[in-house]
Amino acid sequence: MDYRIFLFLIVATALETFGDAVVRIGIGQTAWLPRSGLFLTGAVLLFGYGVSLNLAPIEFNRVVGLYIAILFVTWQVVNLIVFRSPPGVPVVLGGLLIVAGGLIVTFWE
Secondary structure (H helix, E strand, O other), rough: OOHHHHHHHHHHHHHHHHHHHHHHHHOOOOOHHHHHHHHHHHHHHHHHHHHHHHHHOOOOOHHHHHHHHHHHHHHHHHHHHHOOOOHHHHOOOHHHHHHHHHHHHHOOO
């Protein structure tokens, strides 16, 4: 598989997870100016995610499995960095199944 596909997917997952995190932080704000700025930033990041995922040079039905696997891993990293919340055993075990499933969907021919 072309390395460019991985780059597109990593960019897309980073944009999606950080966009979601920024929106979540914005929801917790009470003042309208910071809240609006965070919502706008999150919207821009999430739009970037949609564009980058759809520009990946692979058929969407094949990319979605790998995307979900990379998304899961990226979400755990962002969750740890932004919210200081490490994954527990159920999340790690379930995540291994998600990653395995994503690899099967993408690479089993």
